Amino acid sequence: MKKIEAIIRKTKFDEVKEALNKAGIEFFSFWEVRGIGKAHEERIYRGVAYDTSTIERILISIYCREKFVKPTIDAILNAAATGEIGDGKIFISDIADAYRIRTGEEGDKALYIEGGE
Amino acid sequence: MKKIEAIIRKTKFDEVKEALNKAGIEFFSFWEVRGIGKAHEERIYRGVAYDTSTIERILISIYCREKFVKPTIDAILNAAATGEIGDGKIFISDIADAYRIRTGEEGDKALYIEGGE
Amino acid sequence: MKKIEAIIRKTKFDEVKEALNKAGIEFFSFWEVRGIGKAHEERIYRGVAYDTSTIERILISIYCREKFVKPTIDAILNAAATGEIGDGKIFISDIADAYRIRTGEEGDKALYIEGGE
């Protein structure tokens, strides 16, 4: 089981969502994050310049079985890229275990509805 | 040391918090996430239907020592379940190391107050 | 490759940001979280006391190469500490793989601009 975290542009979210659906990802979570990256834009607030190199991004968090890892990454790479600086990153890490709260099912089973595939 | 991430219903947060307290978890962090899951509800904005299968959820993030993992999971499974689709999931992963910022203590010690147990 | 997650005081964010820059960290993401910690403050809403031991914190998430782990941790420990309860924690975990969305580069290379160091 793997966790895939992707930090993407807000404006690419809808496209990524569709690409993930096509890649067979039915469930994921996301939230808004701010990134400190290379894209700087100066701001002035009441005469004081301040550094807000912070850019709004969306962090998508997907827990999935091994076999979905490759298609998921490809889907994101395709859908989220614009080619301009600031497109974001994808990180993959290991998950030791999982549970479905509704049923208490453990492990891989927590990630798919049995007989639902 | 383990990290336990649970995605739960907003409405179950208070119960989960109490259950975690009883299970000996004193510290955890949480934030709001949106989930793309199976529960869809159509929305119309000014005559245009749009897909917002997004559901508001709370992500609870708990870093704890091994011996707390089992009780924590049980506590969440009990407190967060309604039996209806959308109850959420729990994920467990490994943590390599930890530090307490206040004191600089490293490892397991970062997670409990010495002599405080 | 490692993931460093630090939960810090909101008021320390600017200092941590600067310290991280000095430690060579150019990119990181952050978002607001609420912590359930030891610092309790009672609240009354319309005559009803309610427990909101929740404290606003910022979670900083840094993905970096091994050689940056130590300087990063030191930077955070220095910049975020006040010595009073509630300074927060740092957690380190392993990352299996990474991709840069813009270019599709994989692994360590996703984390630095080639020739840019």
Add this chain to the structure above:
Amino acid sequence: MTDTLIIADKIGTFETALAEYAFSLNTVWVLVAAVLVFFMQAGFALVEAGFTRSKNTTNILFKNLMDFTLGTITFWALGFGIMFGSSNGFIGTIDLFSTGSYRTDMPDMAFLIFQTVFAATAATIVSGAMAERTKFNAYLIFSAVISMIIYPISGHWAWGGGWLSQLAVPFHDFAGSSVVHLVGGSAALVGAAVLGPRIGKYGKNGEVKAIPGHSITLATFGVFVLWLGWFGFNPGSQLAATGVANAKAISLIFVTTNIAAAGGSLATMLYIWLKYKKPTLSMTLNGALAGLVAITAGCDAVSPGGAFIIGLMAGVLVVISVEFFDRVVKIDDPVGAISVHGVNGAFGTLMVGFFSTSQGLFYGQGAALLKTQAIGVAAIAGWAIAASLVLFLGLKYFNGLRVEKRIEEEGLDIYEHGESAYNS
């Protein structure tokens, strides 16, 4: 003698002109007041939205908009005639679409619009108490009926020439502590009771839980808007501004209204501060409103000092009442409408019996007025409770009054309206 004729003619012209100016100035006054009272609809919308959760914000705003929409239409269609048509003591007449003739001191249309904005207020009070769990269609039916029938009937008793105004010592409710606020508060009580509390309001063992509203900013601004609107509500109820007596009356009403509000706000803050060690804004906002509601009946009849005392008492009373309904009776009223409008509406009406400088007990004028006030409060509350009980139970039975559990949990905005109030 032509001179005398010319003069007589001139004098006739002047008399007409003077009468026309009185007519005009009264009209301007009443219309300006109507504008201010109209704005109270926005104030209620803000307060109610602020005191409830963001997942139900579209719903509560929508209800407030429709309160005024439906109130405008149904009061024009029927309510106005029922309230002000010629009286058999209990009810006016059917004057479909308000084409009759009601006033000689201002245009009928000026009177109609002023009464319309009042009528809509009574309905709006209820939406707050029933917030976060009521079916939208059920609420709309209720809203139409209260403006069309419930409010006009008891309003007729007090203001339309009905039996309360014909008592030996007539009922004194100058701007509607009872006619408007007690009616709204009573319906709110019944509505909230029939609905039951929101999920999560009471724990398994009955312990009370706090469900903080999503924006104190909205609520505070809303209270400022309501306070502003009250400067139309109370002084506008004089329905005239011409002549020294009227000018003095409306000026006094401004002062009493304002001082009572300040008294309410101050008393609540201090009382809460003493009791819970911290001054709480959300409750203090209710205190200001409580002072305003309480002074409404007697704003023309009490002294500024009397108004201040009434305001202070209202500020304490509202806290006690909120806690009573929350903890003892366990009726869940998210915005405190029952306490602010119902309890303080009744309280303010009774206080006229004590503080009226011309008829009050404290001014040595005996208890005659007080007795009438008590009768009025009982009759109006009784009517409003009975009528809305029938209505809400009917709605519950035939249409359903409360949304499903899942809708309540996830928020009415998405499920009832397909639209959440906040997006990025």
Add this chain to the structure above:
Amino acid sequence: MTDTLIIADKIGTFETALAEYAFSLNTVWVLVAAVLVFFMQAGFALVEAGFTRSKNTTNILFKNLMDFTLGTITFWALGFGIMFGSSNGFIGTIDLFSTGSYRTDMPDMAFLIFQTVFAATAATIVSGAMAERTKFNAYLIFSAVISMIIYPISGHWAWGGGWLSQLAVPFHDFAGSSVVHLVGGSAALVGAAVLGPRIGKYGKNGEVKAIPGHSITLATFGVFVLWLGWFGFNPGSQLAATGVANAKAISLIFVTTNIAAAGGSLATMLYIWLKYKKPTLSMTLNGALAGLVAITAGCDAVSPGGAFIIGLMAGVLVVISVEFFDRVVKIDDPVGAISVHGVNGAFGTLMVGFFSTSQGLFYGQGAALLKTQAIGVAAIAGWAIAASLVLFLGLKYFNGLRVEKRIEEEGLDIYEHGESAYNS
């Protein structure tokens, strides 16, 4: 005989005094109305901010502030004279900084301020339709020009003694369904069309996407503020309050204005509910505004019943129109300004030809007025479209009208103003 002299003297004094009072009361009325209309600027700012995304909130608020700032200055500098200066039928005169003499029944300055707040409204309508993608400097130039030249010229035709008011059956646009709203709506149409849709509004295959606004709360409160402001906009346009006839007129206008708004709001809610199975607040808000815009031309001339019917029709029309521009014409208008102000401005002006109780077709008075109304609508819309087309194309060519892709995506607030609207 000294008696007669004294009396004659007194009579003279009285006549002067009476004239002065009429003058004063009219002034008070017009100034109060001006205050209410001014507040509509805030209402527009709230509605437009609420219906757009939070990354562009500073920008849209700023535009609204500058609309009034620039409108005040340019209308005072030039526009007022162009609109109300003595006429050659098509245009007034250059009266730099409005020092001329225009009225005898109220101070010129009262008339100036009232007309200033009107002028600024026309500009403000446009910012909503062009929201989220227009360059700030280009918008400012447009805003200055519409208040200084475009609005005053067509305004002159109808209100300044120009040709529309000289037709055999004069054009009847009492408070500006066409003079203000249709002009603004037409410029909005041209602006939105020249700009093109926001990124993400239409999919690759042309499918329409929803871009929800960031706060229904702001939008709803903004509509309440606009509704309030309309009680200055329409009754204030009577420009007099003294005398029974004026008092009755402004009172009737209050009622017709209010009922049309309620009609619009009700019709939209029901129509949307039937069509999409859910009552939607954001559209219902447009419905209320549509009713208000539509009644503006005839608010003095129709009956309350007529106003209700006009409001109901406007409430349905606005939905159809929004969908038409969104789906068929594919002009992206984030707040619905084209439909609310343009389409319903034209519709409301035409409806006077049917519903005017003294001149309307439905009251057996033939189609003469209707014909004039149609001519007026065509002329005013034609002028506004042509003038703003020239202006926007010029801006596009010489200055650029639309921000860069990256700025649009990340938000205008940071890149155009260095300031995001919301921080923690």
Add this chain to the structure above:
Amino acid sequence: MTDTLIIADKIGTFETALAEYAFSLNTVWVLVAAVLVFFMQAGFALVEAGFTRSKNTTNILFKNLMDFTLGTITFWALGFGIMFGSSNGFIGTIDLFSTGSYRTDMPDMAFLIFQTVFAATAATIVSGAMAERTKFNAYLIFSAVISMIIYPISGHWAWGGGWLSQLAVPFHDFAGSSVVHLVGGSAALVGAAVLGPRIGKYGKNGEVKAIPGHSITLATFGVFVLWLGWFGFNPGSQLAATGVANAKAISLIFVTTNIAAAGGSLATMLYIWLKYKKPTLSMTLNGALAGLVAITAGCDAVSPGGAFIIGLMAGVLVVISVEFFDRVVKIDDPVGAISVHGVNGAFGTLMVGFFSTSQGLFYGQGAALLKTQAIGVAAIAGWAIAASLVLFLGLKYFNGLRVEKRIEEEGLDIYEHGESAYNS
């Protein structure tokens, strides 16, 4: 001759009636203006909340509410008499609970309420400058004292028959650039200086940091509300509307007030744009307010052109002043109250000496008025600074003025009030 008697009788009646109408219309005017000025309290609350962080929103709103609450009570209890009671040149009289007799041209109660809303404004100005770090109880004491004593005393000098109004060339502060705004701004300066800057405002090496407010939307809407309120503040200060002269005066004041605001807003935008390459809304909002504050003293005495120039200068001055206090003096004023109200209050008062069309230097009338204006500014600022310095130092010593570090960091809302402004 009975005819003559009847006529004499009639004439007497007419004279009384005419006097009564003047009395009534003045009353209506002053009350409407009072309503508008009252609304400025809400405007200040919104601006100050918008310009500060969300963790302190409940606190700042609460302070604004209590400013008006306490102002109402203390001004009624004592301040009114001190300000308007018969004069020894420096101070009025103790008229406990304002029962004395002050005016013959309007009801005393009308004058009281109008002056009450003015008094509360001076206090409200201060809360913004002291935002985000002041102890709630200390602030309340200050707020009560300024409305009860500090403001009424200097107010007496200028408006209550005191020494400034008895100078050979009397001090001209029509609506309170000095009496209200400079007093508030001076107290704000002292308060902010005694408190010290917010944690994080200045870096280790003294470098200035920006602490953006949490909602430009609130701030912008608040400025619209203040602008609106100024249409009561300035024209209402005429205290009369009857007669051609009064009608012309209030109309002129509307125009000068509006144009100065537009001038301020325009100048700030352009100046900032040139200086920092980007037009900034938050500063432009201050510019509009600066124009309004600056015109307040001379709104009745300058031409529209003069008003425009005063507004333009105020718009530049406010930027320079904000930067000066921020960077050079290093007094941390989160909302810019010192610059907007203090600096521009003084500036506007002085400008009357130049731009008054009847007494100004630029109109060839010499420097006599300018000299008086300078004396007035110095005296009023001196008094306000001295009195509030004593008060704030006393509070600091006996009660504590600033919250603990931890409370400031985590937010005053939770620790001082147990209530955060925003929840989900």
